[in-house]
Amino acid sequence: MAPKVPESVLKKQATQAKLAQEAKQASYDARQKKRQDKNDAIAAAQKYEAEYKAAEEAAVANRRQAKAQGGFYVPAAPKLALIIRIRGTIGVSPKAKKIMQLFRLRQIHNATFVKLNESTLRMLRLIEPYVTYGYPTRSTVEKLIYKRGFGKLNKQRIPIADNSVIEEGVGEFGVKCCADLVHEIYTVGPNFKQANNFLWPFKLTSPRGGFSNKTKLVHFLEGGEAGNRGEEINKLVKRMI
Structure with a gap:
């Protein structure tokens, strides 16, 4: 038994x-x-x-x-701008410093997307000596997200190596993959704010060949680097990725 x-x-x-x-x-x-x-x-x-x-x-x-x-x-007038900080903190007025903090441009060569409206345009004019900005193409948006994209999860900087990172961060807003994220940013969709806040500020390198004006104080239209450069921002990003 x-x-x-x-x-x-x-x-x-x-x-x-x-x-x-x-x-x-x-x-x-x-x-x-x-x-x-x-x-x-x-x-x-x-x-x-x-x-x-x-x-x-x-x-x-x-x-x-x-x-x-x-x-x-x-x-139609552009709805999206890409801002790149090109100067450090020396000589920056408190008001300009505060605006750059609002745009999350805390370090030199940081880049962020901004929705263009009357308010943000006024703010951009106040910080023109310290930044350069323009209107990114879809290709530029894609390259930044795919090559330099990091998401913010629990206040941590997480590389976007998988769509699951995006779904965890902004999936509740219908943004579940890189294609959704690019579309929401490029078209300035209804959930642009949430998608843009999910993206950590891009950390770019010094442009290949350097800047044409070392002081960076001269406006782009006058042969310098600062201020609005329109579509030419895409060429600069290509040199900085």
Whole structure:
């Protein structure tokens, strides 16, 4: 006759079997979620790509129509700016220093995105001697996020190496992957504030070839580096990534 197994051993075996089954199910669920998230990210990227392409085609059609009618096509005013701090703290007025803190430009060569409106434009004019800014293209937004993107989770600087970082940070606002994040920033979407605050300020390097004016006090339009440089900001970012 086989010896009777103690009740405590049976309970332990049952608990272990239950834990093993739960772990197996959790692993399966995680694999399924990862697969679904990947499919969702691909679908989102394709949807946004079609949206960008339609917008570009519409702009070309409007320019051609205006030209055919003997007029000029005036595109919509930019809604997004990229600001790069190019000077240190020496000689910075308290008001300008406060504005740069609001824009999260605490160190030289820090860069952040800003939604353009009447208020932010006034603030930009006050700090023009210390920063340069312009209007980034979608390609520039993508390169910054993919190459220099860090997210803020629990006040920690976390590299965006996986879409799960984005989902954990701003998933509740419908931003769950890099394509969502780029789209929200580039189009200045309804959740731009949350997406932009999730992004840690970009830490860029000194531009290849250096700045043309060492003092950086002269405005860009006068041959210097400071102030609004419009679309030319994209060339500068390319040298600083």
